[in-house]
Amino acid sequence: MIVYHRAMDPLTGLLDGPRARGAFLLRSVLDPPYALRIEDRAPLTVVALVSGTAWLVPDDAAPATLRPGDVAVLRGPDGYLVADDPATPPQVVIHPGQRCTTLRGEPLAESMALGVRTWGTGPGGSTVLLTGTYQLPGEVSRRLLTALPPLLVVPADEWRSPLVPLLAQEVSRDAPGQAAVLDRLLDLLLIGALRTWFGRADAAPxxxxxxxxxxxxxxxxxxxxxxxxxxxxxxxxxxxxxxxxxxxxxxxxxxxxxxxxxxxxxxxxxxxxxxxxxxxxxxxxxxxxxxxxxxxxxxxxxxxxxxxxxxxxxxxxxxxxxxxxxxxxxxxx
Incomplete structure (x- = not known):
């Protein structure tokens, strides 16, 4: 049950909105050169880099590079590129419903599957990304979405959160109740990153x-x-x-x-x-x-x-x- 109490401040009210329900979560293990074109139309996506380097190149915002421990939040529904370098041509397209194909439309799920919620070019890939997607607008309040830019990045040294390694540890586990655990971890990761970002003088609405x-x-x-x-x-x-x-x-x-x-x-x-x-x-x-x-x-x-x-x-x-x-x-x- 949702309870709004008298101690609530405006930021708490805004960040109380994210409610992942069986969220799409994926661990991507990749070796350069790689470039994934994301066109899933999701309203909100959280990307955390565990190891290696990655670039995020939105359709309607400046590109940003991620270092290990960094967390990025992308506001949909516009597409974006995840790549080792902005110049790397796309090799994979992620469609609505998280359907994965080549540029010609050939399915790639079987050939790139690496285990439970894990996918990529091979198990020894140098870049490891965690991606959590809020699939439906009802999972994130409209007020929150309108307060966010197309892309924001919270560097690891700004908040030193234990949530990225914890989510990395949990995402590939297959245990009873795991979906509920991952939903809550995704919500916490998003809320923690946004609270840090809203605290910046240049970012706060x-x-x-x-x-x-x-x-x-x-x-x-x-x-x-x-x-x-x-x-x-x-x-x-x-x-x-x-x-x-x-x-x-x-x-x-x-x-x-x-x-x-x-x-x-x-x-x-x-x-x-x-x-x-x-x-x-x-x-x-x-x-x-x-x-x-x-x-x-x-x-x-x-x-x-x-x-x-x-x-x-x-x-x-x-x-x-x-x-x-x-x-x-x-x-x-």
Whole structure:
């Protein structure tokens, strides 16, 4: 059960969203020269380098090189290249559903399978990559996706996390409950990397920097911790101890949107998570996030997200399906 409590800060609310459900996880063992063209259309991908070197070359961002221990986060659905060198021509294409082929469309899963969740050019390859993919938009909040650039890299020396070696150790194990273990490790790796990245002064979005502002910070915490309250700008300003005009101007300037627009986005983010709870009703979710009726929530949800709450629930609930998620690398075919 998802519980939103009074100690929540805006970053916690944002990072509470990732919920891998039978995520696609793969250990790639490669010898140069190699180049993989990724066209899986996934909304979010996490790449961690265990050994060797690798380049990530997104379609819509500058390329970046990875060193051992570095973690990269790529926002989809646009494609990208993983290669030993940006100039290496692509040899392999990863399609939606993690189907792997040559450039001519010939399947490669069988010929490149190296064991449980392991795949590559040979067991002694000098480059070892871990890739975790959130397959469906319902697994990652829209608010998080819109806060991220197409590619971000967190170098190993910025956070010295034990999660990369732990995930490397666990990814090729075939034990009871292993899929659940890997899902949670992927979530932790993503959350840890993003928390480090958001902490950079040059990377933090406006609302993150605004959390330390003496006027906007308390307002953000009030909205985050009590979204069901019938907030107005005037009521929020009274709680913070400033005029309505001062709060509205300062909030919009630092956060990038007015207080009530921010509140709408936050309520719908919470609703999207709560709707994935198996016993949640639309009416109960509406009350918890501050909508007077299921109809009001449904209308706002459809207007902002483009789908109905029931469509979102069905999509989020299917993330654990499919044949590829927990088994051997051969399922890439």
């Amino acid at each position: 406006g609302w993150y920097r605004a959390a330390g502002d003496p006027v906007v910070g308390p307002a953000l915490r009030l909205l985050a911790n009590d979204p069901a309250q019938g907030w107005t700008v005037a009521a929020l300003a009274a709680e913070v101890g400033v005029s309505r005009a001062v709060l509205a101007r300062r909030f919009t300037e630092l956060v990038g949107e007015p207080p009530m627009a921010y509140l709408t986005g936050w309520r719908l983010t919470l609703a999207a998570d709560l709707l994935r709870e198996p016993d949640a009703t639309l009416g109960a979710v509406a009350r918890r996030v501050g909508y007077a009726s299921p109809y009001a929530l449904s209308t706002a949800f459809r207007r902002v997200r483009g789908i109905s709450p029931s469509q979102h629930r069905i999509g989020g609930g299917s993330a654990g399906g499919g044949s590829a998620r927990g088994g051997r690398a051969g399922v890439l075919g």
